[in-house]
Amino acid sequence: MNTQETVIAKIRQLPEPQLKLVNGFLDVLLRVGEMHPVSHLSQSPATIKPKRTAGSTKGMIWMADDFNEPLEDFREYME
Numbered sequence: 001m002n003t004q005e006t007v008i009a010k011i012r013q014l015p016e017p018q019l020k021l022v023n024g025f026l027d028v029l030l031r032v033g034e035m036h037p038v039s040h041l042s043q044s045p046a047t048i049k050p051k052r053t054a055g056s057t058k059g060m061i062w063m064a065d066d067f068n069e070p071l072e073d074f075r076e077y078m079e
Contacts, residue, residue: 001009011022032050070078 011019014022
């Protein structure tokens, strides 16, 4: 039995909740495969770093309009 057949046989034995986890894991592996050549897949996942893309976190970080305003808790120390 080759590797693919072995993996498929094991997947068929999993209950539904675990199948969802496997599906998510496979999505991650496929994304890593798109970012890195196949030769790098033998490395530990911790050593594989995705390429940085400028602006990829745009809109995810914000700062309150009153960020630089004095805090009410420290008013007595600032007078």
